[in-house]
């Protein structure tokens with residue numbers, strides 16, 4: 001365990017998942033965003049969960065970089081995915097990627113990131129979703145660790161000493177966008193607050209929904225505080241657990257090991273396992289996977 005991490009001792013009571021966290025290089029990278037807290041390492045768990053669940057629709061109420069929705073649709077684990085995200089910058093990116101793929105591709109091909117160009121783009125007023133989307137993409141790829149929250153700093157050195165442009169791979173982004181474009185008719189995107197949207201959506205979809213829940217964490221259980229990572233980070237965790245329980249949802253949820261979360265797991269009679277993996281900086285991390293049934297021991 002990383003020495004700077006503080007896990008609640010209650011966290012240790014959960015067994016370790018029989019499926020290890022994936023090395024991110026072994027899983028196809030499909031997202032456009034470098035997302036803090038991105039869930040690429042979880043993909044083997046998602047594959048097993050969805051192949052057992054046989055749900056037609058995946059709902060991802062805290063979409064962020066959207067790796068789970070993209071993988072589920074592209075690997076035909078479900079027929080369709082519904083992504084929901086509250087952040088208007090991230091939302092503009094997904095709306096444009098899905099509905100106006102070609103205009104984003106053209107903007108990527110024409111752009112070379114320089115410090116001045118990127119700073120201008122950061123301060124620019126955008127006229128359309130496509131402009132806002134492009135700004136989000138560029139900032140995500142030129143800020144440290146992809147953090148878009150206010151005050152995040154730019155990369156000043158990087159691979160090949162290319163500085164601010166060291167994570168700008170236009171051809172890779174274009175290829176990922178082309179793949180997303182091919183599957184766009186099976187992915188819908190809703191901008192808004194999942195704490196309002198999720199319950200009526202689950203009531204409408206009923207048993208055909210599988211819900212992947214990756215909210216901003218409490219920050220008290222070992223993982224970076226949501227406030228440093230995301231613009232929107234306040235969640236009523238107890239209410240989220242209630243919504244999932246009350247609607248009999250087939251869900252897979254990830255969380256840090258804060259005492260509040262451990263208590264909620266017991267209160268609702270849910271199952272949890274720990275998954276140990278290394279983050280992008282090769283630091284060991286441990287997170288909880290919470291499900292209604294016991295799937296991973």
Ligand SMILES: C[S@@+](CC[C@H](N)C(=O)[O-])C[C@H]1O[C@@H](n2cnc3c(N)ncnc32)[C@H](O)[C@@H]1O
Pocket residue numbers: 035036037038039040061062063064065066067068084085086087090192193194195214215216217230231232233234235
């Ligand atoms: C942990 S991140 C999701 C990361 C994602 N699973 C991935 O692999 O990239 C949480 C996301 O939830 C979003 N969010 C926070 N509060 C929200 C709310 N009430 N409704 C919808 N999205 C919200 C944040 O903006 C952030 O993008």
